[in-house]
Amino acid sequence: MLTSSLSASSTELVINILALVLEEGKPLDRAYSHNFSGLKLAAEEQAKITWVTGDLLRRLNLYCYLADVKTDEIERTGSRLLNVWHRFNDLPLPNLQYALKVDETEYLIRLEKAKGDEALWDGCPEWLDEMGSQQLGEAWPRERKALLQAPKRYLRCNTLKNSPDELQAVLLKESVETVPVDGVEGALEVLSNSALFKTEAFKAGRFEQQDAGSQQIASVVDAKPGMRVIDACAGAGGKTLSIAAQMEGKGRLLAMDVEQWKLDNLKQRARRAGAHNVETRIIASSKTIKRLKLSADRVLLDVPCSGLGVLKRNPDSKWRDTPERFPVLVDLQKQILQSYSRMVKVGGILVYATCSIMTEENRAQVDQFLADNEHFEFIEDELISPADTGFDGFYYAKLKRISE
Template sequence: MPKQLVDPAREQALKILRKTEAALSFTKLLLASQEEAAASDLARAFIHQLVMGALRTRGTLDWALSRQSTTPLEELSSWIRNILRLGLYQILYLDRVPKSAAVDESVKLAKKYGHAGTAGLVNAVLRNSHREELLRAVDALPEDNAADLSVKYSHPQWMVEQFIQDWGSERTITILKNNNKMPPLSARVNALRTDRRKLLEQLEREGVQASPVPLLEEAVEFAAGATPWKLPAHEKGLFYLQDVSSMFASYCLDVRPGHTVLDACAGPGGKATHLAALMRNQGKINALDVHEHRLGLIRENAARLGAAIVETKEQDATEDLTPLFSGADRVLADVPCSGLGVIRRRVDLKWRLRPEQIPALVELQAKILERASECLKPGGLLVYSTCTIAKRENERLVEGFLSRHSRFEVDPHVPKPLEKYLTSKGFVQILPGDENMDGFFIARLRRL
């Protein structure tokens, strides 16, 4: 009997899911490499849909599979476990894929990456999985406890518990729902090279649909399915891909032409190049990063965008920075964080991140804030920002800093669109999905 050929797109999706589960690489990078190798735009789109969909719904899929199989998922190989997830995702969520095709293609993969026994298991589990029945069971789960919310909205239980502790049950449900939505693809207009009207006209000439974002004069949003990083306009440095919430950090720093600015954790350069545009390329921006490859990205982006005042230096921001960078007019500490505000964009983060990793992040953030603050001159502004919504990484950390440093105070004078997001302490906290933005935290501090 001739060997049955597997579907190349499904096989590529399986390989990406397996590598993601094994923490061998980031999903975004894997998708980019595999999509480039795919034979057609249709295949690339299908791979992306399978990978992102299976990751986004993995918690729900695993719960449903545990109801269908007598063999625990953890006892199966990573290959077979992810074949089951891919197959069930198609059955539950892809109306255009016939169940028979989802089952048959999954069995072919199981034969290639398993053996006759596991192929039989995949066949039995998926054939006995009925869409309406399983979706009704998920929908019927109560929303009054973290365990059921974890299954219903496909998040790790520890993460749901942390959200409830920080934000309460009602807001947590909203966060979970928004994390499972597709994020917009937005970009910042590079004011050093163009303006929004001209950029939109250029994009139209290049055959791409985009629209202005009302919140910010410099923001545009691309239509679904666009690949703007491949456009001539991108190569010419007319825009930088960036979420709107992240753009606000640079505005909160209130830079002026001629300022000296320290960007303590600058890679890959989105905010440093934005600051250069706001400063009209007049002054100096010291862009630091501890990783050489990220400094390379800063230099590449600065060159493409024409941000001539950005100077890079390999530097650990937890060490004394004052010998080289004291007396700065403005300091940005956009620190490494758990990323809990950008899960809708980095869906694999739900399954990569572990609660025991967060205390080390908090310690790192506190050290960077301490060192960065030492470089700010009296009267200057410091912005501490993260893309997380965890209070221990955000307001609690900044409150601890303020309790130790009486020469700093909160300055709540933020751009008008952010005023609605000011907390009682004067910090900005955007939650995932607020005005379709990513979750983001900003503390604006002034040195007395």
């Protein structure tokens, strides 16, 4: 939570970032990169900018309603939006030379009306509120409110290089204060507002920044030294590196994806982490999967999904995505689960995972797969609830292959 107003220059940066996201459709991380590139911003000021931008996006429809501005006109009307944000948070208005003023009477009228609309107050677009109500029923309002909160920062201790206690001590010397996370082995919550990626500990590969819920998904794989493990939708490899640590660097860990640039990034991260048993492979066609039939002790399918469990961390997706994309993703998940499950050997374990909390992407997918595949049996599943844990939202199901 901010205790002081943004400077005029930082306010302009926030407006520029929002315009790129909302008017040009750029992902938030790329909008940050575009605007921060070449600037010599103090770490504290950059943190303030990202905090305000994130908060605005988490409740964008509320702030736009209070300011009476449209999301596709942020470049022109962003100054009034930022004035309303400061007013809402009881902060002095930023000292902008040219700014659209806020009518105090109109603002107070709109504020009272907004308090009567729970979904609007929680920063939830209508399409998402309808979907959440349909899929989660009475549990949805709690999850909706939890997804409104700012995300905490978590680290995963890289046990290939140090223990959690050793990491805490090393980080403290660099003015990074952390505490262990209950129930998530090797996870640390960062309490200080520190530039983590500039620390010597990060450069030495002692940790990765990873949500505690995501760390739980990786731990479910339960990979042992000497096993053959496949992370078939590896992306940039956060879970891959966690699995490598489980394996103590022994055995074969194959990280696969359909995008080469993600695998290239993973190679760099693996080198820094000392995860020498990680091998990357592009999925060029269905033949890539067929060649690995019945070969793996463990297969993790962290499938493409709506991301509706990680809206705290990626709030821009609420405003860039549309409900029409959802059934396309559900169909893709079904295809991946059906095809990639062939890589699990008899007696091996398949872990299906998403960063969504929606039933249709989670248990419904698993139930349908089991109905269509008598070669697998259900072991367990869990929804990692943002409302219950404070983490990002994830789901996993653990299945065992019992026959060819």
